[in-house]
Amino acid sequence: MAYTAQKPKIAYDTHELRNRIVGWGVDLDPKNRPAVPKEKFNANTGAHWDFPERQVERWPREKSPEHKFLTPVFGTACPPKGLSGAVRRYAYTFSEGRTAHWLLLLGADRLDVIESRLGALLRGRPDNPITETGVLSEFKRHGIRSRIGQHRADIKHQAVDLLLFAATYAAIGSAVYSLGRAVARGARTDR
Amino acid sequence: MRAMVYRGPYRVRVEEKEIPSIEHPNDAIVRVTRAAICGSDLHLYHGMMPDTRVGMTFGHEFTGIVEAVGASVQNLQRGDHVLVPFNISCGSCFFCVRELYSNCHNTNANASAVGGIYGYSHTAGGYDGGQGEYVRVPFADVGPSKIPEWMDEEDAVLLTDACPTGYFAAELGEIKEGDVVVVFGAGPVGLFSAKSSWLMGAGRVIVIDHLDYRLEMAKRFAQAETINFTEHDDIVMHLKKITDFLGADVCIDAVGCEADGSFFQVLTSSKLKLQGGSPVALNWAIDSVRKAGNVVAIGGYGPLFSAVKFGDAMNKGLTIRTNQCSVKRHWPRLFEHVKNGVLKPSEIVTHRIPLEEIAEGYHIMSSKLDHCVKPLVLPQAA
Numbered sequence A: 001m002a003y004t005a006q007k008p009k010i011a012y013d014t015h016e017l018r019n020r021i022v023g024w025g026v027d028l029d030p031k032n033r034p035a036v037p038k039e040k041f042n043a044n045t046g047a048h049w050d051f052p053e054r055q056v057e058r059w060p061r062e063k064s065p066e067h068k069f070l071t072p073v074f075g076t077a078c079p080p081k082g083l084s085g086a087v088r089r090y091a092y093t094f095s096e097g098r099t100a101h102w103l104l105l106l107g108a109d110r111l112d113v114i115e116s117r118l119g120a121l122l123r124g125r126p127d128n129p130i131t132e133t134g135v136l137s138e139f140k141r142h143g144i145r146s147r148i149g150q151h152r153a154d155i156k157h158q159a160v161d162l163l164l165f166a167a168t169y170a171a172i173g174s175a176v177y178s179l180g181r182a183v184a185r186g187a188r189t190d191r
Numbered sequence B: 001m002r003a004m005v006y007r008g009p010y011r012v013r014v015e016e017k018e019i020p021s022i023e024h025p026n027d028a029i030v031r032v033t034r035a036a037i038c039g040s041d042l043h044l045y046h047g048m049m050p051d052t053r054v055g056m057t058f059g060h061e062f063t064g065i066v067e068a069v070g071a072s073v074q075n076l077q078r079g080d081h082v083l084v085p086f087n088i089s090c091g092s093c094f095f096c097v098r099e100l101y102s103n104c105h106n107t108n109a110n111a112s113a114v115g116g117i118y119g120y121s122h123t124a125g126g127y128d129g130g131q132g133e134y135v136r137v138p139f140a141d142v143g144p145s146k147i148p149e150w151m152d153e154e155d156a157v158l159l160t161d162a163c164p165t166g167y168f169a170a171e172l173g174e175i176k177e178g179d180v181v182v183v184f185g186a187g188p189v190g191l192f193s194a195k196s197s198w199l200m201g202a203g204r205v206i207v208i209d210h211l212d213y214r215l216e217m218a219k220r221f222a223q224a225e226t227i228n229f230t231e232h233d234d235i236v237m238h239l240k241k242i243t244d245f246l247g248a249d250v251c252i253d254a255v256g257c258e259a260d261g262s263f264f265q266v267l268t269s270s271k272l273k274l275q276g277g278s279p280v281a282l283n284w285a286i287d288s289v290r291k292a293g294n295v296v297a298i299g300g301y302g303p304l305f306s307a308v309k310f311g312d313a314m315n316k317g318l319t320i321r322t323n324q325c326s327v328k329r330h331w332p333r334l335f336e337h338v339k340n341g342v343l344k345p346s347e348i349v350t351h352r353i354p355l356e357e358i359a360e361g362y363h364i365m366s367s368k369l370d371h372c373v374k375p376l377v378l379p380q381a382a
């Protein structure tokens, strides 16, 4: 019991475990554990340089101000572009310690989606909500049976997704409507 | 080439993309033969990770064949069949030489708090990932290893993240003989954490989730006791009762930022993005572990703040240990375990999805349909 010195008997007998479970205790000795100690000096990582050669910077690569310089190697996927790109570049003027850094990036992510949807539409490769959400797997992969009669905790808030989804489109719809009305009103006053 | 691309929250599609090229003398180009979808990919898929750009190819778990190598590559050649750790690491910085490959300081320009990770947003360096036909592999002399002849490729792909990560979680728990270990989350990482806890001498392993089919897998694969948390009003109280009011010696959060079980936490994190993640499982871990016990946070959280119960953690004198797994340092030991039949990672694979159908793969994994635990992705060129 926790109220006296002896540890309560809340685990199984180790002899029994050794027989029951393949490999039980093979790494009981911390010497067998590769991440013990946490920092282990290794001169043979495969690197044959003190500092790596530098990758060519083909456009001004955004970087965290918490880095002294642009890292010698970096990813080149999806360079920043458009309005979302401008917001991203601005976000990278704040350190990772600042909430602004992350909120700007999250905001830019949402802008990027809008810009990309429009762009795809204009380029004749519009987004297809049916295929891209993979929602048809609901029918092929037992969408109902996977949820009903189980003890799943996520069923309750999956409704919130629908609500947020609907709310987003309602917001976009009402924005378009108000814009349309404003333009129409402007056109009328011009006459 | 064909590759998965992100189109915004809950949306992905397969597009024609340019085959990546050598951009640095120590790069390799790898033709992907197997990839996987990880629970971490869901954080991107749900739009929770800042700087996830439309057009990005995800995928940090993959194996493949070396197609081309840069001028300075010495350890690999064209035709080698390799497994690639999810970490991109230089092998020479302050952290890499201490075998903290996941904390590499030379591979992520976008953030100093995490090293480079394949296909894991710009916050992890802006590298395209392996859910496509080809992928650029930087520092080819440091990360990848040839798949040993005796190793099954499906075991190999699980050794790029899920298996070493779960094993690492058990290591972080500093498990001693006879310890009671509670693992929150019966996903791939939780399953490997539970299994590995036995290897480190645990005396009792309890796995908690709300998905019965995954708990079944925890019983079968990891010989663990299981609890569905929805069957208890108060899971912390239940854990106290079954540990004679002491609490567990070690608690592992293998859930991360999309933890269920509190409507308020889910609403403010996954839904409204007001916090870096829903710390329900982490808070349960903090509250269920015994005083002076160890809590392992192996589940992923976003870089924003989360409502974690630090007061309890401090009063209880807990040790909280965390990190992204430094995959490669675990390979020698884990290769032995696989070879000796102590571990068979591919036992948790439930789905094999052609690349062209990856949007459905994401939906299945995200909505936990069809008893999905671990989906692999098969590119056309494989």
Ligand SMILES: NC(=O)c1ccc[n+]([C@@H]2O[C@H](COP(=O)([O-])OP(=O)(O)OC[C@H]3O[C@@H](n4cnc5c(N)ncnc54)[C@H](O)[C@@H]3O)[C@@H](O)[C@H]2O)c1
Pocket (backbone or CB within 6 Å): B038, B039, B040, B041, B042, B043, B161, B162, B165, B184, B185, B186, B187, B188, B189, B190, B208, B209, B210, B211, B214, B229, B254, B255, B256, B257, B258, B259, B260, B261, B280, B281, B298, B299, B300, B301, B323, B324, B325, B373
């Ligand atoms: N640190 C690392 O190196 C590293 C590497 C890989 C993955 N991860 C992280 O580990 C976590 C798990 O990955 P995975 O692939 O197993 O994901 P997964 O989504 O398959 O598994 C998560 C499981 O947690 C369950 N769950 C949800 N809320 C819970 C709660 N309150 N209590 C208990 N269980 C709950 C879910 O039902 C699910 O089964 C993710 O957050 C992922 O980002 C970390």
Ligand SMILES: [Zn+2]
Pocket (backbone or CB within 6 Å): B038, B039, B040, B041, B060, B086, B161, B162
């Ligand atoms: Zn992962």
Ligand SMILES: [Zn+2]
Pocket (backbone or CB within 6 Å): B089, B090, B091, B092, B093, B094, B095, B096, B097, B103, B104, B105, B106, B107
């Ligand atoms: Zn490094």
